[in-house]
Amino acid sequence: MRALGGKNVVVIGFGDPITRAILAEVAREGGVVSAPPVGEVLIVVAALPEPGESVGSYVARIVDGAADAVTALFQAAVVPTAGSIVLIGPPLGSEEVAGFTHASTATGAMRGLSRAWAAELGELGVRSNYLQPGLIATDDGLVSGSVGLLASPPLIRDGGSLGTPRDVAQAAVFLASDEAGYITGAELDVDGGLSESRSSLFSALWAGGFQTATFNPLAR
Amino acid sequence: MVAARGAKAGLSGKVALVTGAASGMGAAVARRFVAEGARVAVTDVSREAGTALAEELGPNAIFIELDVADGVAWERAVQGAEGELGPLDILMNNAGVGAAGYVEEFDIDVWERSMRVNLLGALLGMRAAFPSLRRAGGGSVINVSSLQGREADVGLVPYVAAKFGLRGISKSAAVEWGRYGIRVNAIFPGLTYTGMTTTIPDHILGRIPLKRSDRPDRLATADDIASLACFLASDRSSYISGAEIVIDGGKSVRFPSSFQDYAPDLTALGFGVEEPAR
Numbered sequence: 001m002r003a004l005g006g007k008n009v010v011v012i013g014f015g016d017p018i019t020r021a022i023l024a025e026v027a028r029e030g031g032v033v034s035a036p037p038v039g040e041v042l043i044v045v046a047a048l049p050e051p052g053e054s055v056g057s058y059v060a061r062i063v064d065g066a067a068d069a070v071t072a073l074f075q076a077a078v079v080p081t082a083g084s085i086v087l088i089g090p091p092l093g094s095e096e097v098a099g100f101t102h103a104s105t106a107t108g109a110m111r112g113l114s115r116a117w118a119a120e121l122g123e124l125g126v127r128s129n130y131l132q133p134g135l136i137a138t139d140d141g142l143v144s145g146s147v148g149l150l151a152s153p154p155l156i157r158d159g160g161s162l163g164t165p166r167d168v169a170q171a172a173v174f175l176a177s178d179e180a181g182y183i184t185g186a187e188l189d190v191d192g193g194l195s196e197s198r199s200s201l202f203s204a205l206w207a208g209g210f211q212t213a214t215f216n217p218l219a220r
Numbered sequence: 221m222v223a224a225r226g227a228k229a230g231l232s233g234k235v236a237l238v239t240g241a242a243s244g245m246g247a248a249v250a251r252r253f254v255a256e257g258a259r260v261a262v263t264d265v266s267r268e269a270g271t272a273l274a275e276e277l278g279p280n281a282i283f284i285e286l287d288v289a290d291g292v293a294w295e296r297a298v299q300g301a302e303g304e305l306g307p308l309d310i311l312m313n314n315a316g317v318g319a320a321g322y323v324e325e326f327d328i329d330v331w332e333r334s335m336r337v338n339l340l341g342a343l344l345g346m347r348a349a350f351p352s353l354r355r356a357g358g359g360s361v362i363n364v365s366s367l368q369g370r371e372a373d374v375g376l377v378p379y380v381a382a383k384f385g386l387r388g389i390s391k392s393a394a395v396e397w398g399r400y401g402i403r404v405n406a407i408f409p410g411l412t413y414t415g416m417t418t419t420i421p422d423h424i425l426g427r428i429p430l431k432r433s434d435r436p437d438r439l440a441t442a443d444d445i446a447s448l449a450c451f452l453a454s455d456r457s458s459y460i461s462g463a464e465i466v467i468d469g470g471k472s473v474r475f476p477s478s479f480q481d482y483a484p485d486l487t488a489l490g491f492g493v494e495e496p497a498r
Contacts, residue, residue, distance in 0.1 A: 115473045118429060118430075118473045118474075119429050119470060119473050119474040122428075122429030122430040122469065122470045122474075123429065123431050124431070125430070125431050125432070125433055127430060153461075154394060154395045154396075154397075154398025154399065154461065155394075155398035155401070155403060155459065155461045156398060156399050156400075156401060157358075157401055157458060157459070158401075163459040164459070167458065167459035167460075170456040170457070171456075171457065171460065174457075179447040179448075179450075179451060180448070180451075181432075181434075181444060181447070182432075182444035182467050182468070182469050183444075183448065183466070183467045184430050184469060184470040185429070185466070185474075186465055187466075188460070188463060189460070189463045190460050190463075191459070191460075191462075192398065192461055192462075193398050193403075193461040193462035194462075195462065196391045196394050196395050196461075196462035197398075197462075
């Protein structure tokens with residue numbers, strides 16, 4: 001049996017590579033991609049800001065979009081025996097990079113929304129989790145323009161150190177599936193360790209020959 | 221559920237070492253790993269239970285006696301596992317002990333035992349496994365912390381300090397080892413049903429938001445933990461490193477955790493120590 005075998009899955013996204021990868025992964029894992037409001041699994045991918053859009057209207061658009069989808073599911077009385085919600089924030093939303101105000105603010109709002117739903121909907125057997133993508137490379141350059149702004153994530157894999165839309169999709173499907181049946185109100189970074197290393201100072205110091213009285217990393 | 225996921229063989233060809241694997245969460249993880257196609261070194265201080273589990277699991281499991289606080293024993297365990305099964309792809313630092321104590325009154329032996337088993341044990345394990353993980357061409361390390369590794373709790377300072385420490389060593393390894401393709405993640409289980417947690421009063425269970433369809437109470441099962449471990453061990457999580465994953469049915473979302481509520485019966489909960497006199 002596959003991870004989403006037989007489940008109706010509503011994906012709210014836009015025509016971006018992450019949404020496309022999620023649709024493919026849902027199908028691969030046996031889920032039935034459904035139109036709202038029929039579904040016991042809801043996956044919401046945050047849209048990116050439109051040119052010139054204010055931070056407030058961007059955040060409202062994302063939050064209201066997710067909340068409307070959940071409301072529709074409940075009005076249709078499809079979810080309330082058991083279900084799962086996965087909110088996927090904008091890539092790099094937790095990095096607080098200059099110029100990423102929209103993403104950083106939306107990330108905070110989506111985390112709060114997910115935790116509030118976990119608290120409220122648990123009684124109905126409905127789980128809610130937040131997924132934070134890091135640097136995700138896409139063939140249409142979704143974040144490729146920003147790669148140079150940041151140090152690479154610590155994790156290096158065959159084929160490069162950036163994440164792929166499928167990495168995000170596989171994590172989303174895991175959170176959505178019964179495999180994650182006891183996980184709710186959680187936040188999962190899919191970022192190759194990026195968020196652990198953003199304030200990394202010592203690797204540069206060590207590389208520059210810095211040493212302490214007791215530890216000389218160059219001797220390793 | 222084990223058989224259902226087993227069909228996928230998500231860990232086919234991988235070699236894993238699991239500590240504290242003779243019972244509870246560790247045993248559930250070892251069972252799942254084998255069901256998913258891995259070869260598993262079951263390690264524990266309990267030879268009898270560990271041997272029995274390895275025999276039950278068949279040719280894809282071996283038992284190695286291991287006290288995680290013993291650095292020399294770690295070297296032998298990794299050598300033994302690699303010699304019989306091959307280089308390690310997966311290390312799960314699961315072994316742990318309960319340890320109660322108040323800030324103004326604790327037993328130094330309890331503190332040191334908690335630090336040695338719950339914290340140093342995982343660090344020694346990562347140190348010992350590192351060459352083997354490198355020979356495997358990279359891998360996945362899963363360190364088992366606790367809800368008390370993210371939030372302080374009453375009457376548990378030796379445990380809280382060690383489990384907080386586990387976060388630090390996990391993140392340190394994640395940033396140091398990413399260049400070798402070794403992922404390191406920490407998980408934070410809430411109350412888990414392992415046979416020692418049957419005395420939890422209803423008003424505590426009622427503080428866990430998630431209502432389950434498969435159990436009368438709201439506790440995690442060892443199988444829930446095994447599912448998460450399996451995901452983190454598999455290539456499906458190959459871009460996830462340095463993550464902290466809470467698996468608690470939402471308990472840490474809705475209410476501050478309050479171990480004080482069960483303090484009268486810490487022994488029954490498996491913490492092995494009487495409530496400190498106060």
